[in-house]
Structures are given as structure tokens and as C-alpha cells.
Amino acid sequence: MAATSTGQETWSGKAAFVFAAVGSAVGLGNLWRFPYAAGENGGGAFVLLYILCIVAIGLPVLAAELFLGRRGGGSAVAAIRRLAEADGRSGAWSLFAWVGMVASFLIVTFYSVIAGWVLYYAWTLIVDLFTSIADQGLAGLTGGAFHGQERAAIEGQLGQLLASPGKMILCHAIFIGLTTWIVSRGVKGGIEAAVTILMPTFFVLLVILSIFAMIQGQAVTALGFLFAPDWSALGERLSDGSILLSAIGQAFFSLSLGSAMMITYGLYLGRDQSIPGSASIVVAADTGVALIAGLAIFPIVFQFGLEPAGGPGLMFGTLPLAFSQMPFGSIFGIAFFLMAFFAALTSSISLLEVATAFADGDVDLDVEEKRRRRVVGAAVLGLVAFLVGCGHALSVVPAEVADTFFNDWHPLGFLPLFEGQTLLDATDGLTTYVLLPFGGLMTAIFAGWVVSRTASREELHFASEAGYRRWRFLVRWVCPLFVGAVLVYGAVVSPWLSGRPAAEAEPVETAPALPPEQQ
Numbered sequence: 001m002a003a004t005s006t007g008q009e010t011w012s013g014k015a016a017f018v019f020a021a022v023g024s025a026v027g028l029g030n031l032w033r034f035p036y037a038a039g040e041n042g043g044g045a046f047v048l049l050y051i052l053c054i055v056a057i058g059l060p061v062l063a064a065e066l067f068l069g070r071r072g073g074g075s076a077v078a079a080i081r082r083l084a085e086a087d088g089r090s091g092a093w094s095l096f097a098w099v100g101m102v103a104s105f106l107i108v109t110f111y112s113v114i115a116g117w118v119l120y121y122a123w124t125l126i127v128d129l130f131t132s133i134a135d136q137g138l139a140g141l142t143g144g145a146f147h148g149q150e151r152a153a154i155e156g157q158l159g160q161l162l163a164s165p166g167k168m169i170l171c172h173a174i175f176i177g178l179t180t181w182i183v184s185r186g187v188k189g190g191i192e193a194a195v196t197i198l199m200p201t202f203f204v205l206l207v208i209l210s211i212f213a214m215i216q217g218q219a220v221t222a223l224g225f226l227f228a229p230d231w232s233a234l235g236e237r238l239s240d241g242s243i244l245l246s247a248i249g250q251a252f253f254s255l256s257l258g259s260a261m262m263i264t265y266g267l268y269l270g271r272d273q274s275i276p277g278s279a280s281i282v283v284a285a286d287t288g289v290a291l292i293a294g295l296a297i298f299p300i301v302f303q304f305g306l307e308p309a310g311g312p313g314l315m316f317g318t319l320p321l322a323f324s325q326m327p328f329g330s331i332f333g334i335a336f337f338l339m340a341f342f343a344a345l346t347s348s349i350s351l352l353e354v355a356t357a358f359a360d361g362d363v364d365l366d367v368e369e370k371r372r373r374r375v376v377g378a379a380v381l382g383l384v385a386f387l388v389g390c391g392h393a394l395s396v397v398p399a400e401v402a403d404t405f406f407n408d409w410h411p412l413g414f415l416p417l418f419e420g421q422t423l424l425d426a427t428d429g430l431t432t433y434v435l436l437p438f439g440g441l442m443t444a445i446f447a448g449w450v451v452s453r454t455a456s457r458e459e460l461h462f463a464s465e466a467g468y469r470r471w472r473f474l475v476r477w478v479c480p481l482f483v484g485a486v487l488v489y490g491a492v493v494s495p496w497l498s499g500r501p502a503a504e505a506e507p508v509e510t511a512p513a514l515p516p517e518q519q
């Protein structure tokens with residue numbers, strides 16, 4: 001593990017950083033969240049707004065986060081404090097990095113629970129494959145998944161899992177344990193080693209699956225749904241700000257922005273790496289994966305007459321059904337959930353890394369001391385994330401199965417945006433629709449208005465002055481005004497006026513919540 005003389009680690013090369021940043025960006029946000037957010041918001045119009053948000057806001061904020069991290073050094077908090085003080089401003093600016101760090105930690109607490117579901121599905125499909133082969137020989141290998149099960153039972157897989165808190169918590173424990181172990185090993189030995197194996201495997205599997213879905217399912221309907229905006233529906237949804245808040249929240253979540261995470265990966269960035277170039281690759285890869293994931297899921301949704309607005313259960317209810325009907329469905333099912341598992345792992349590593357980088361101390365510590373602090377820091381953070389995650393898991397268990405405090409606890413219920421939401425939904429909503437947009441907004445203001453023009457120009461090193469000017473205009477004006485307006489209107493004013501949540505606030509439940517024998 002190479003390190004600079006101060007103990008601050010760096011990526012071993014340009015490709016390593018790009019893999020890690022793409023690994024962070026591409027995750028459950030693309031495979032799980034994007035398809036259901038698009039489905040709930042009417043398809044094409046949402047996709048269009050999402051792409052606009054990515055290009056006009058996501059890309060400039062990503063470049064800003066990376067340069068702030070590289071120029072500041074240490075941890076995200078230390079970097080922002082140092083940069084503010086260097087320009088004669090108050091160190092209190094680092095408060096927004098604190099908010100980002102808290103947001104990334106909160107995200108990992110529920111992200112790990114959802115990733116646990118993915119792990120459970122992968123495991124169930126593997127067991128199912130072996131049982132089928134034992135029963136039917138080679139036909140078990142070539143046939144669909146969940147052999148012999150009724151459609152309702154297959155679609156109700158998630159309902160069954162939600163009714164099994166023990167299984168959910170076990171899978172969450174395995175996932176957060178793995179994340180913690182990798183993060184404790186450091187940037188090169190842990191994060192880099194993991195992403196360089198996991199990400200290429202992920203891409204190959206995704207492309208194969210989407211081609212398969214397009215051939216087997218209703219490709220034309222899916223393409224129309226995703227890419228042909230329904231303008232009348234758009235007008236309606238724009239009025240309450242919900243679609244804009246969903247699109248912005250999704251853009252920040254998917255690109256891992258506003259959570260101090262890209263500032264943290266920027267800390268380890270070499271001076272020879274082009275920030276505008278790397279940021280463009282990350283944005284292109286992340287958006288491409290979200291769209292391809294849509295093309296892997298929606299043809300199947302339409303093929304089986306399912307509801308595109310199926311909510312958070314879309315990936316867990318729809319795809320298993322498709323796998324049950326396809327030739328080689330078991331193999332594809334296993335491939336899909338393993339792929340989602342890899343993508344989730346590379347993202348959760350980055351989520352835990354933000355607070356771990358803070359725990360391992362500033363740049364002036366020596367290598368050994370930093371390493372010791374990293375191991376302890378990661379272990380403590382991983383343990384707390386596990387415990388909070390147990391609360392998330394219990395909050396989605398039906399009260400008939402396990403009647404705990406979490407069934408009926410609405411931690412942010414006093415705010416209209418989160419009315420009626422239990423722990424998992426409220427944490428997801430708070431981070432995605434409030435904390436990340438807020439973090440992105442503050443990053444833009446800080447990079448555009450507080451850090452000197454000389455510093456940003458030198459650090460970003462655009463190929464042309466016009467490129468730099470465009471970036472500066474976007475972070476100084478477009479991001480603060482647009483994100484600020486959407487945040488205030490969509491998260492505060494509109495829910496207050498209408499007395500209902502603005503952004504989608506579906507409970508993370510899919511019918512049937514309980515298998516018949518447990519009702």
C-alpha cells in the first residue's frame with residue numbers, strides 16, 4: 001500500500017480512480033431507485049428532467065466536489081475548513097461537509113438493508129437452481145427460476161422476506177460486515193482492489209441482461225415509456241414540485257453528490273488527473289447504467305402486464321417473475337442479483353469511507369497511526385450502521401409478524417414531507433430529498449462564491465477558458481437558484497399547502513405483505 005510521505009493514501013492510477021468513482025455512483029440508485037422513480041413519475045418526462053438535472057447540475061457539482069477534495073486534503077471536513085481559511089473565510093463553512101458526512105452515514109444504514117434483500121434473492125435463486133437440477137436434471141438448468149411456484153408466490157417474494165426479520169437482519173449483517181472489512185483495509189488494499197474486480201463484471205452482466213430483456217419483452221413499449229415524454233402529465237406534476245424534487249434528489253443520489261463522498265474520493269486524486277474529464281466519464285457511465293437498467297426492467301414489466309408505477313418493490317417483484325418465465329431464467333436471475341450486489345457493495349464502501357476518512361485523521365499523521373485509526377474507525381462506524389439498520393429492517397416488518405416499537409414510529413412525522421413514514425422511508429426521504437440537495441447547493445455556493453477564481457481555475461484545469469466559464473456560471477447561478485427553489489418549494493411549501501408528501505413516499509412494501517400461511 002503506497003502512501004505519500006504524510007500518510008495520506010492516493011489512488012494508484014487514473015483508471016483506479018475512475019473505477020472507484022463509477023463504482024460509487026453506480027449502485028442501487030440506478031438499478032432499484034431509478035426504474036421505480038421513473039415508473040412512478042410517468043416515464044419519459046421524468047427521464048428528460050433527470051437528464052437535464054444531471055447535465056446542468058450534477059456534472060458541475062461533481063467537478064466541484066472533486067477539486068475541493070484534491071485541493072483541501074485530509075478528510076472532507078478538514079478540506080473545506082482549510083480551503084475556507086485559505087481564502088480568509090470562516091472555518092464554519094465546513095459545517096456543510098459535516099451535513100454531507102452525516103447524510104452518507106445515514107444512507108449506508110438503510111442502503112445495507114436493501115442490499116441485504118439483494119443478497120437474499122441471489123441466495124434464494126442459487127438454492128432454487130440446485131433444487132431444480134436435483135429434481136429435473138439438465139432441464140432444471142435451462143428452465144425458468146422458481147420452478148413450480150405460482151405467479152402470486154413469485155411476485156410476493158419480497159412480502160415474504162419483509163415478514164422474516166431474522167433473515168433480513170442476517171443479510172444486512174453480512175453486507176455491512178463486508179463493507180466494513182473492505183473500508184478498514186484502506187484505499188488501495190481495500191477499495192481499489194474490490195472495485196477493479198467488481199465493476200467490469202457488473203458491466204458485462206448488465207449488457208447481457210438488457211439485451212435479453214429487449215429480445216424477450218416488449219422493447220418498443222418500454223422505449224416509448226422511457227423516452228417519449230407525456231407532456232400533459234408533466235404539466236400536472238410540475239405544479240406541486242414533486243417531479244422536480246424527485247429528479248434532483250435522484251440525480252444527487254445516483255451521482256453520490258451532496259454527501260461529501262466525492263470530496264472524499266477527491267482527496268486521493270493525483271494532480272495529473274483531469275477533473276473535468278473524469279467527471280464526464282462518471283456522469284456518462286452512471287446515466288448510461290440507469291437507462292440500461294430501465295431497458296432491462298421495463299420490457300419485462302410490459303410483457304407481463306405489470307404496473308410500471310410499482311414503487312420500491314419493482315425490482316424485487318417484477319424481475320423474479322420474468323426470471324421464472326425465461327429460458328435459463330435461474331442463471332439470469334442469479335447473474336442479475338449478483339450484479340446488483342456488486343454494484344451495491346462498491347457504493348456502500350464509498351458511503352462508509354466518508355466518515356472513516358474523517359476518523360483516520362488529518363494529513364499530518366503518519367502512515368501507521370492513520371492505519372490504526374482507520375481500522376478502529378471503520379469498525380465502530382460499521383457496528384453503529386448495523387444497529388441503526390436493524391431499526392430500518394424492523395420498521396418494514398408487518399406488525400402482525402413482529403410488533404415492535406419501529407412498526408409505528410414515525411420519526412419525522414411532524415413534517416408534512418414525511419408524514420406517516422416509518423424509519424426506513426423517512427431516512428431515505430430525508431437524505432435523498434433534503435440533505436443531498438442541500439449539500440449539493442452548499443457545495444456549488446462554496447466552490448463558486450467562496451473559493452477564489454484562481455484556485456478553482458488552476459485546480460479544474462479546463463482545456464478551454466470557455467469550459468471554465470460555463471462551469472463557473474453553472475455553479476454560481478444555475479445550481480444555487482434552481483436547487484434552492486426546488487428544495488424550498490418541493491420539500492417545504494408544497495407539502496405544507498397540500499398536506500401530503502411531495503416526493504414519492506410509497507411505503508417500502510409490496511403486496512402481498514404476508515404469505516397466506518402467516519396471515
Ligand code: PFF
Pocket residue numbers: 024025026027028029030104107252253254255256257259260261262347348350351
Ligand atoms: N450513488 C449510489 C447509488 O446510486 O446507489 C448511492 C450513493 C453512494 C449515494 C454514495 C450517496 C453516496 F455518497
